[in-house]
Amino acid sequence: MDEDILRKLEIRLGPLHARQRLGIEREHEAQVFGQGLTFFHLENSSWAEWMIRNVLRATGLYWRARQNAERILVRRNDLRFKKLPPLFEGFTILHISDLHVDMNEVAMNRLIELVGGMQYDVCVLTGDYRGRTFGPFQPALDGVARLGNHLKQPIYAVLGNHDTIQMVPGLEAMGIRVLLNECETIVRKDQRIYLAGIDDAHFFRVDNIEKAALSIPRGEFSILLSHTPEVYRQAADANFDLMLSGHTHGGQICLPGSIPIKLEAVLPRRMGAGPWQYGDMTGYTSVGAGSSVVPVRLNCPPEITLHHLRRA
Numbered sequence: 001m002d003e004d005i006l007r008k009l010e011i012r013l014g015p016l017h018a019r020q021r022l023g024i025e026r027e028h029e030a031q032v033f034g035q036g037l038t039f040f041h042l043e044n045s046s047w048a049e050w051m052i053r054n055v056l057r058a059t060g061l062y063w064r065a066r067q068n069a070e071r072i073l074v075r076r077n078d079l080r081f082k083k084l085p086p087l088f089e090g091f092t093i094l095h096i097s098d099l100h101v102d103m104n105e106v107a108m109n110r111l112i113e114l115v116g117g118m119q120y121d122v123c124v125l126t127g128d129y130r131g132r133t134f135g136p137f138q139p140a141l142d143g144v145a146r147l148g149n150h151l152k153q154p155i156y157a158v159l160g161n162h163d164t165i166q167m168v169p170g171l172e173a174m175g176i177r178v179l180l181n182e183c184e185t186i187v188r189k190d191q192r193i194y195l196a197g198i199d200d201a202h203f204f205r206v207d208n209i210e211k212a213a214l215s216i217p218r219g220e221f222s223i224l225l226s227h228t229p230e231v232y233r234q235a236a237d238a239n240f241d242l243m244l245s246g247h248t249h250g251g252q253i254c255l256p257g258s259i260p261i262k263l264e265a266v267l268p269r270r271m272g273a274g275p276w277q278y279g280d281m282t283g284y285t286s287v288g289a290g291s292s293v294v295p296v297r298l299n300c301p302p303e304i305t306l307h308h309l310r311r312a
Contacts, residue, residue: 001166008169013180021165024204029134029164036161036203037230037266043162043292044133052253052294065253065296070106072289074114075305077275079282080312081241083221085191088309094120094151095305097227097246098288100162101143103131104295107302108143111289112150120306122186123151125176126246126286127160127200127227129167137163141170148174156184156195160227160247161203162292179225181208183215196240197225202247202265207231213238229285230267236281243283244307248272250287254299273300 001022009018028035032044042048056062084091094115101108130140140163148155155176159165168178177184179197186193194216201207209224209231216222222242224235229245236243250273251260263272270276276283289302 005166005169009165012168012172018165021199021206024206025164028204036205037201037228038264041133041203042262042264048293052296056294056296061298062296065298068297068301069104069291069295070110072107072110072114072302072304075303077284077305077307078310079242079275079284079307080310081221081282082312083219083241084309084311085188085193085221086311087188087191088193088221089311091193091309092120093223093244093307093309094118094123095126095244095284095286095307096123096289097126097286098128098160098249098290098292099125099144099147100128100131100288100290100292101147102139103291107290107295108147111304112147114304115147116150118152118306120152122195123155124195124225124244125155125157126225126244127158128162128246128288128290128292129160129171130162130164131290131292133162133203134164137167138170141167144171144176145174148176156197156225158197158225158227159200161200163200179212181206181211183212185215192220194220194222195225196222198231200227201231202228209234209238213240228265229271229283230265232267232271232278232281232283236279240281242309243281244286245283246286246288248285248287249292249297250274250285250300252287252291252297252300256299258299260300 183196196212198207228247
């Protein structure tokens with residue numbers, strides 16, 4: 001543990017929280033069975049990469065799947081809300097998720113090309129910056145920094161199950177505000193909306209929606225960033241209007257018709273990719289810009305999304 005990073009985390013989170021959070025990581029990182037919301041974690045296993053790569057090679061799909069992973073699409077998603085303040089009509093959010101920046105340099109170069117001239121009001125990153133779930137994280141920070149040079153401020157982010165808390169000082173040094181069960185207020189003249197974000201809820205189970213929502217006045221328009229959409233019930237009960245997530249990769253390797261073989265998440269399949277609704281809350285699950293375990297995709301192209309908020 002780098003002493004400088006520890007000192008910065010203790011300042012950022014408080015000494016007790018920082019050491020507890022680091023302790024959770026040390027105890028559980030790379031655990032394949034029994035931790036988190038799901039029992040089995042494919043991305044943590046040492047043999048998963050070998051198995052997936054060789055199965056795809058045996059079926060003759062490997063190189064096609066590699067090329068698919070490099071072809072990032074730009075999705076546009078119009079969202080309508082009665083509660084949206086008038087001055088936020090047309091407010092646009094660039095949503096980027098599951099970069100895994102050190103897995104596929106060609107895909108990241110493509111992403112940089114796409115975001116260069118985009119128009120949006122804020123950028124949000126919904127976790128998983130590192131390729132592996134443990135080990136060195138500096139290559140991931142270097143990749144995020146290279147992308148960040150082409151993104152407009154402000155940039156808000158949450159951590160995913162692939163990310164160590166030790167990355168937070170590096171991300172925030174780039175001007176990326178990491179929301180760790182926290183909330184930010186976005187103001188236009190005398191009107192405002194609230195943007196909250198929670199720490200990883202899928203694997204490390206360090207999310208706290210109650211704390212993140214604590215400063216949001218009742219009845220005000222609010223958005224929750226969560227790496228995983230699995231906490232949709234808790235988010236809806238906390239009266240969030242919009243929830244933006246990633247984590248599932250939409251399955252990454254899907255059957256024709258984008259039918260996922262496995263989502264690595266406990267939730268209804270309709271919430272595994274794209275827009276969805278739960279009660280009064282609108283949600284969107286990004287299939288991600290990067291790839292996990294192996295840099296391949298089938299019937300599930302990578303994406304970034306421009307969400308346009310409009311008044312109903």
